[in-house]
Amino acid sequence: MLSDKVKTLCDEISTEKIVFERQEAKSLLEYANRKRLNGKFNDVTINIEDESISANKMVLSCFSDYFGSMFDIEMKEKHENQVEIRGVAAAAMKLIVEFIYTGNIEISKENVCDLLSASNMMQINDVKEFCLKFLEDSISIETCLKISYLADLYGSDHLEDQVKTFIEENIDDVITTENFKNLSKAELVSLFRKVKTQISETALYKAVVNWTKHNREERQDYFQSLFQAVDLTIISSNFVEDVVSCETLVQENFKCLKTLVDDFVGRAKKERIKAKGTRILSLGGDETLVKITEVFSILQEPCKTYPDLNLGHTSLCSVLLHGCVYAIGGEILKDKGKDDSTNRVSRLNLNTEELKWEEVAPMRLKRMVMGATVLGDLIFVVGESNDDRSGECYIPTINKWTTMSSMKQGRHGHSLVACEGFLYAIGGFGNGLRLKSVERYQPSDDVWNDVAPMTTPRRWFASVAVGGFIYATGGESNEGTTEKSVERYDVTANKWTRLSDMNYGRNAHSACVMQGKIYVVGGVGDSEECGTTIECYDPDNDKWTVVGETSDELLNHSVVAI
Secondary structure, three states: OOOOOOOOHHHHOOOOOOOOOOOHHHHHHHHHHHHHHOOOOOOEEEEEOOEEEEEOHHHHHHHOHHHHHHHHOOOHHHHOOEEEOOOOOHHHHHHHHHHHHHOOOOOOOOOHHHHHHHHHHHOOHHHHHHHHHHHHOOOOOOOHHHHHHHHHHOOOHHHHHHHHHHHHHOHHHHOOOHHHHOOOHHHHHHHHHHHOOOOOHHHHHHHHHHHHHHOHHHHHHHHHHHHHOOOHHHOOHHHHHHOHHHOHHHHOOHHHHHHHHHHHHHHHHHHHHHOOOOEEEEEOOOOOOOOEEEEEEOOOOOOOOOOOOOOOEEOOEEEEEOOEEEEEOOEEEOHHHOEEEEOOEEEEEOOOOOOOEEEEOOOOOOEOOOEEEEEOOEEEEEEEOOOEEEEEEEEOOOOEEEEEOOOOOOOEOOEEEEEOOEEEEEEEEEOOEEEEEEEEEEOOOOEEEEEOOOOOOOEOOEEEEEOOEEEEEOOEOOOOOEOOOEEEEEOOOOEEEEOOOOOOOOEOOEEEEEOOEEEEEOOEOOOHHHHOEEEEEEOOOOEEEEEEEOOOOOOOOEEEEO
16 A cells, blocks of 8 residues: 555656666567577578578568568468578678667668668668668769669658759759769659759750760750750850850751740840830829929939920820930910910930930921820821821931821820831720721831721720730720720730739820830829829739839820830
């Protein structure tokens, strides 16, 4: 009987449990191993290659599921004292049997692969894990590819992650090794799939070239498909020009050359796009009239001050040509508060230190809510508020306006956009209707032709070109509602496609392009916020984001990127 003094002890002890082991278990195995080596208590002989290893069935079964199944179920080995093992090295089998009896094993670079194979087959997980740990500690430039193969073969995710990280961090050295160069095409592709997201396209290109050149005669037929898997667009221009374009493997393959040419063309287009400024200037407008203000800077630079327009313009157009901003036409205030359209054109030369507006040759007609754009070294304007179909072209070198053929449809409140060498007159208002029709002008023939119409009629909207596409934003639709919808015209396919809506419905707004993105500024609509907000559209992800706010409410103004 316990005394009262200790009866409550169990409730007071904080330690939950401790597992104690009898030392006799280890002693028992040591005793069994000594007897095994002396030929005692052995009831099975393992025959492997030219070797024979004596052991006890029960001991083997305790530590190996492979042997446990062999001796427990009705297999012939259960009733025999001779077992034939194939597919395992005799030296590795000896070490495994010794491990079963002693718990100790010495793994070296000479035996690790045989031990890994044997322990995997014999289902002795401790030895298998020891081998995998040995390989993890042995990862190097020379060994990593073969260790990666073993990690995959034996299903070790941990080892595979370790060797994959090592290859990614040392890819430039790995691709120079003989082990890399001796990979089969299937093994090479498998390797690229594992590491492609974490290595540079430059390293990937070098790997493809190194591997192909190691056995050019047999591998050059594979080069084309491997080369086209390399994304040249994210490799530096200098490397593409100085290295890739000089590679004979590329030069001797037509499709590889085409890929290279396409890359050069794409880069040239991107450079032209990126050249279109970092600042947005807003000119005139219903509320701002004479003001020219910097409303946004991509680089978040301090705003500059610009001189006011000579006259208060609204419903005007503005363009940038050779570093000069042109304010074209629009509606101006006359005496006694009366309004009238104008043919006046002013120019602000941004290349000079002293900024000032100067008058240049006026247009032949007074125009407001017309369309204007730049194509080559010329400025084009078309349309007018009285459904006028006419157009004219300004030649800065001689300071003169010349006529051009008239559009097929009279329109105003439309857009005029230059894209891929053509002019496009889009939408607007004509014959008492909001229009969705589009006409294309070919300067070399001085001819207008109809192309695919927009999906939505629009007037007082804004349109710009990016690459080979034209984007139409907002405007007033046939129902008289203000649109926040956006659609894109593919000039090659002659097709319009709806895109993501803007955050706000807008008409009487303005738009420009900077760094390949579209910026929409001001306007009027159902939300008061549209008049002072700036939205940016990224064509790469079809997403609109509000990126800024203007100090003044802007409508019937014009913006230009400088």
